[in-house]
Amino acid sequence: MLIAGLYEITAFNYEATEVSATLKLNKDHRIFDGHFPGHPVLPGVCVIQMVKELTEKALEKNLVLSVASNVKFMAVINPEKNDIINFKLELSEVDREVKVKNSVSFKDTLALKLNATFKNTD
Numbered sequence: 001m002l003i004a005g006l007y008e009i010t011a012f013n014y015e016a017t018e019v020s021a022t023l024k025l026n027k028d029h030r031i032f033d034g035h036f037p038g039h040p041v042l043p044g045v046c047v048i049q050m051v052k053e054l055t056e057k058a059l060e061k062n063l064v065l066s067v068a069s070n071v072k073f074m075a076v077i078n079p080e081k082n083d084i085i086n087f088k089l090e091l092s093e094v095d096r097e098v099k100v101k102n103s104v105s106f107k108d109t110l111a112l113k114l115n116a117t118f119k120n121t122d
Contacts, residue, residue: 006026008024040078051102061120063121067117068116075106077111090102098120100117
């Protein structure tokens with residue numbers, strides 16, 4: 001985990017080419033002190049990092065992001081109001097690349113849609 005203590009995985013399922021995971025954010029993490037004081041927001045780059053880490057967990061490989069496309073932040077994730085977030089990933093692997101179609105949501109709200117390509121560094 002790149003940012004220790006930011007979240008914990010409370011549910012994780014990987015079957016065939018699909019990952020579903022539920023993460024609980026630590027609303028008291030120091031990252032929220034600066035992003036933004038009094039109005040905490042989960043930084044988008046952290047959400048993308050979580051996608052990478054969940055993909056690595058599923059495939060048991062070390063990955064690096066090479067392309068992010070169709071990145072659509074649709075709702076703000078405030079850890080004080082919505083500390084449980086759900087990830088759905090569709091994975092396809094070709095040679096040393098992993099393509100991911102991802103959605104992140106909380107309750108019934110879609111927060112992020114993302115297509116990403118990761119390269120295997122192993």
